[in-house]
Every structure is written in structure tokens, then in C-alpha cells.
Amino acid sequence: MAERRWFNRYKVRASGALANNTYMCKVELLDLSAAGARVRGNLYRIKEGDEIYLSIAFKPPIKAKGIIRWCKKTEEGLEAGIEFTYMDFKTQQHLQAFLSQIALASMSDAYLR
Secondary structure (H helix, E strand, O other), X not given: OOOOOOOOOEXXXXXXXXXXXXXXXXXXXXXXXXXXXXXXXXXXXXXXOOEEEEEEOOOOOEEEEEEEEEEEEEOOEEEEXXXXXXXXXXXXXXXXXXXXXXXXXXXXXXHHO
């Protein structure tokens, strides 16, 4: 199957919170891109297609509205893929700067010589 993502994903470890209209839970952020995230947590009341709000505990926090694209149970717990549907411009800029830092940090030294 061909990769369908438009943006690179980066492994991260951060805490956050996810909520829909009736439920809120703490989550662990596993990976992040400009278009979405993968989280793990007590997601038993979240299902594919749910509109959610995600807050990631960065400084300043990244807050986004999104939609759950998939949910699955893993050995480590329940995981979900989130596609961001709304993020204010200032937060988008902060996210892009953060992702750029991760990309530069993960570059091989050979590229930087």
C-alpha cells in the first residue's frame, strides 16, 4: 500500500489531553506531523469519526481540533490517529517551528558537513 501522508511524522514523547463533547482523558503523544498525531491513552469512549479537541503539553501548548481517523488496541494500550481539522495560525507557526527543530536534530551529521 502506498504511503498517503503529505507530511513527515516525527516520534515524540509528550503528555496531553483529548476530549470530545462527553469525555476527556489524558493521552501520551507518540508521533506528530503538521497534519495530525498518534496518541495512546484511556480511549475506550473514543471511536473513529469522532470530532475531538487535543491539547499537547508543550510551551506554549499546542491546541487543535481534529477527527479520529482510526483506533486500535496494542500491547501498550489503546491508540488513535488524529487528523487536525483546525488550529489557529499562531499555533500552526509554533508547531511548524517545533517540527523543524526535530527534523534538524534527526539529520545525519553527513548532511551538516
